[in-house]
Amino acid sequence: MTLDETDRAILRALAQNADQSTSRLGQKLGLSQPATWRRIKRLQEAGVIAGRRLMLDSASLGFGVTVFLGVKLATKGRVSLEDFERAIGAIPEVQTVEHVLGLYDYRVRVIARDLADFERVLRRRIMTLPGVGDVEANVLLSEERLSGPLEQ
Incomplete structure (x- = not known):
């Protein structure tokens, strides 16, 4: 089009x-x-507009911490990527799961009420998923919402 x-x-x-x-x-x-x-x-x-999404303010809902995780699977052969994606996507605090190239296999956006809540999610939910190996966490300090370019 x-x-x-x-x-x-x-x-x-x-x-x-x-x-x-x-x-x-x-x-x-x-x-x-x-x-x-x-x-x-x-x-x-034509699929140019793929849908509309409601954006919620996490902080107003009591989720004051956003963390980006880099997740490297330890055993790619024994755990399918689809199984990992399904399992991590079922965790309510997980907002996005992106399969990426680079140092990590996945980039995951997690929200939590505070750092103690994030630690609970990480230890009890994410680190216990089958196949999880190395995990790196980056805490979001601030975020600017900028529209991307609309040029062809």
Whole structure:
């Protein structure tokens, strides 16, 4: 699918606020509500817009610590990657699981109420998973949410 400048403007606007109505978005871009809706629908059908997600503020919900783990599997042959992904994905404190190339096999984002809570999750849930070898933890200090480029 070839994106024109109007499609890119729609994507930029939705990336900043996916809740805005098609009327409001159309007004900002100089389009009618039906034209805006048709373009969004076309972008969804083409898979350019893969979905919309509600973003929760972890700190407001009592989760004050975010930790990124680098996880290296010790026994890749004995434990399938799918089994590890399924097991770690079932842990409620795990927000994302990314299979990566590099020093570690996985990058995992974990939220916890505090460091003691994170230690409990790490010791009782993550380190007991089959196949887990080396684990490196990096505590998040601050985070800026920046939209990525929308260029082809």
